[in-house]
Amino acid sequence: MKHPGRTIWVLAVLLLLVMFFSLFLGRYPTPFWLSPLQIATDPLAAALVWDFRLPRILLAVLLGAALSTAGFAMQMVFRNPLVEPGFLGVSQGAAFGSALTIVAFGGSLALAEGLAALFAILGLLLSYLFARAIRYGGWVLRLVLAGIAVSALFAAGVGMLKFVADPLRQLPEIVFWLLGGLSGARWEQVWYVLPFALIGLLVLFLLRWRLNLLSLDDATAFSLGIHPGRERWLVLLAAVLPVAALVSVSGIVGWVGLIVPHFSRRLVGANARWALPVAMLLGAIFVLLCDDLARTVLAGEIPLGILTSLVGALLFLWLFVRFTPRERKAA
Amino acid sequence: MSALSVRQVRYAYPGGPERLAGIDLELPEGQVTALLGPNGAGKTTLLYLLLGWLQPVSGQIRVEQQPLATFSRRAMARIMGLVPQQERTVFEFSVGDFVLLGRAAYLGLTEAPLGSDLTIARQALEEVGIGHLERRMLSTLSGGERQLATIARALAQQPHILLLDEPTAHLDLSHQGRLLQVLSDLAGHGVTVLFTTHDPNAAASVADYLVLMAQGQVKAAGPLSEVLNSALLSETYGVGIEVIRLAGRPYVRRLEWPRG
Numbered sequence: 001m002k003h004p005g006r007t008i009w010v011l012a013v014l015l016l017l018v019m020f021f022s023l024f025l026g027r028y029p030t031p032f033w034l035s036p037l038q039i040a041t042d043p044l045a046a047a048l049v050w051d052f053r054l055p056r057i058l059l060a061v062l063l064g065a066a067l068s069t070a071g072f073a074m075q076m077v078f079r080n081p082l083v084e085p086g087f088l089g090v091s092q093g094a095a096f097g098s099a100l101t102i103v104a105f106g107g108s109l110a111l112a113e114g115l116a117a118l119f120a121i122l123g124l125l126l127s128y129l130f131a132r133a134i135r136y137g138g139w140v141l142r143l144v145l146a147g148i149a150v151s152a153l154f155a156a157g158v159g160m161l162k163f164v165a166d167p168l169r170q171l172p173e174i175v176f177w178l179l180g181g182l183s184g185a186r187w188e189q190v191w192y193v194l195p196f197a198l199i200g201l202l203v204l205f206l207l208r209w210r211l212n213l214l215s216l217d218d219a220t221a222f223s224l225g226i227h228p229g230r231e232r233w234l235v236l237l238a239a240v241l242p243v244a245a246l247v248s249v250s251g252i253v254g255w256v257g258l259i260v261p262h263f264s265r266r267l268v269g270a271n272a273r274w275a276l277p278v279a280m281l282l283g284a285i286f287v288l289l290c291d292d293l294a295r296t297v298l299a300g301e302i303p304l305g306i307l308t309s310l311v312g313a314l315l316f317l318w319l320f321v322r323f324t325p326r327e328r329k330a331a
Numbered sequence: 332m333s334a335l336s337v338r339q340v341r342y343a344y345p346g347g348p349e350r351l352a353g354i355d356l357e358l359p360e361g362q363v364t365a366l367l368g369p370n371g372a373g374k375t376t377l378l379y380l381l382l383g384w385l386q387p388v389s390g391q392i393r394v395e396q397q398p399l400a401t402f403s404r405r406a407m408a409r410i411m412g413l414v415p416q417q418e419r420t421v422f423e424f425s426v427g428d429f430v431l432l433g434r435a436a437y438l439g440l441t442e443a444p445l446g447s448d449l450t451i452a453r454q455a456l457e458e459v460g461i462g463h464l465e466r467r468m469l470s471t472l473s474g475g476e477r478q479l480a481t482i483a484r485a486l487a488q489q490p491h492i493l494l495l496d497e498p499t500a501h502l503d504l505s506h507q508g509r510l511l512q513v514l515s516d517l518a519g520h521g522v523t524v525l526f527t528t529h530d531p532n533a534a535a536s537v538a539d540y541l542v543l544m545a546q547g548q549v550k551a552a553g554p555l556s557e558v559l560n561s562a563l564l565s566e567t568y569g570v571g572i573e574v575i576r577l578a579g580r581p582y583v584r585r586l587e588w589p590r591g
Contacts (some may be wrong), residue, residue, distance in 0.1 A: 079421045209443035213435055215422055218386045220415050224488070225408025225436030270422035273443050 068283025071220030071257025089123025180305025412485030433487025475506025
């Protein structure tokens with residue numbers, strides 16, 4: 001028998017350690033390491049750590065926690081382990097909002113973030129409305145179909161905006177946003193994201209045992225004494241709000257919400273009571289480490305979305321090649 | 332006393348033809364009732380109406396003398412449990428975690444099961460005779476063990492009424508026997524049991540009461556010995572069927588293969 005409680009404590013301590021050491025990691029004054037002593041003596045180093053690195057670390061932690069927790073919750077309520085939080089038009093909606101700002105309104109940062117969040121929510125709403133209108137299949141299948149269609153519509157819109165964008169000024173900006181990254185992280189963004197992230201994550205954390213019930217088929221969940229439809233919406237809303245807020249700041253950071261829930265279930269089993277907090281912590285550590293790499297390895301910044309996809313996809317392959325279903329059953 | 336009563340219930344799937352045409356039914360308390368009928372008779376539809384998952388087009392269902400609609404979802408789940416047919420789970424739960432899901436009706440929105448819930452879940456596992464499987468993964472169980480685990484989950488609801496949809500389908504003979512014995516024991520402890528089956532012998536081996544259904548209607552209902560007769564069964568199933576007695580219980584056998 002595994003010890004899920006112990007795993008959670010170990011991961012929590014690990015996250016704090018990684019956060020602490022990330023403060024000293026970077027390319028000033030020399031690549032990779034900033035001595036703690038220098039923060040006390042060099043005002044530039046201190047400013048760098050408190051005004052740039054700390055908010056960036058916090059955003060990376062929130063981003064990782066939000067993506068992986070939302071991915072975990074959505075996989076359970078959709079009864080499909082291949083769902084991720086960008087699903088239901090959220091990611092492509094955010095991408096469209098941000099590209100629209102860059103092309104039509106000259107790309108003010110605050111406006112881009114606002115419109116990205118707005119269109120992310122709009123993506124979710126459209127997916128919901130279409131799912132209600134579709135006359136085919138059960139509720140879960142209809143949401144999946146609607147989500148695919150709405151994502152494709154927004155993706156077409158992004159393609160159109162890229163096509164009409166000024167190739168020297170606007171196009172690189174759109175492409176960079178689509179690749180995802182936290183290079184622009186400042187305290188204002190932390191304050192803007194924080195309430196959405198905390199409320200969404202708290203609701204998911206509190207409802208985590210119920211997620212197990214929502215992963216059963218609807219009639220069965222109903223027979224156990226819950227209203228599956230209502231509770232599913234509560235969970236989806238709590239999952240999408242923090243993702244929409246964070247994606248509006250970070251751009252598209254792929255694979256985290258898909259892969260981290262798989263690892264957390266491998267660590268402590270499928271019971272969401274333990275696996276959800278594990279996914280939350282594991283996601284935060286994963287994105288923070290990727291972001292540390294993104295800002296340290298090269299003199300220029302590597303887009304975070306590239307790293308999470310690269311590492312995430314490799315881990316995903318390793319996970320499924322290394323552990324066959326048979327070994328899992330014997331374990 | 333009847334635990335469940337159904338009056339003139341009609342049901343049609345939205346936009347579809349009528350599925351159940353004026354069902355009348357009384358479920359005697361603390362007894363095993365079998366809902367017997369050929370495939371497509373409307374047995375499962377009736378079960379989901381009794382559960383409240385489907386709403387009748389007309390007619391009334393009363394649970395313990397109260398209209399079904401007056402119960403809250405939680406209150407209902409404390410009275411009635413369901414064992415669905417061939418339930419599939421996407422995620423790999425342990426048997427213990429799976430059975431604990433039966434405690435949902437006693438827990439608030441943000442609560443997780445406590446030690447007392449675990450005690451009840453373990454009792455439920457013991458009651459169906461698979462206490463030793465608590466730590467196994469659900470996916471490693473045989474079909475029969477899995478069905479027993481699903482019954483244990485419903486028992487963790489501490490229901491007065493247990494509904495089972497084709498509980499013996501897909502089970503081998505020894506597991507069938509074990510499962511039917513569990514149902515009979517439960518009725519011995521005062522639980523009202525209703526199970527659907529298309530197999531007359533599954534019904535004949537444990538049921539006290541029998542409801543015979545065909546084409547969305549109740550053909551006959553009453554004590555097993557009255558309803559389980561050759562003429563009624565032959566008519567319902569459309570083949571020659573004979574009821575004999577074997578080891579003190581009725582036994583049903585087919586006299587001919589269906590023609591056409």
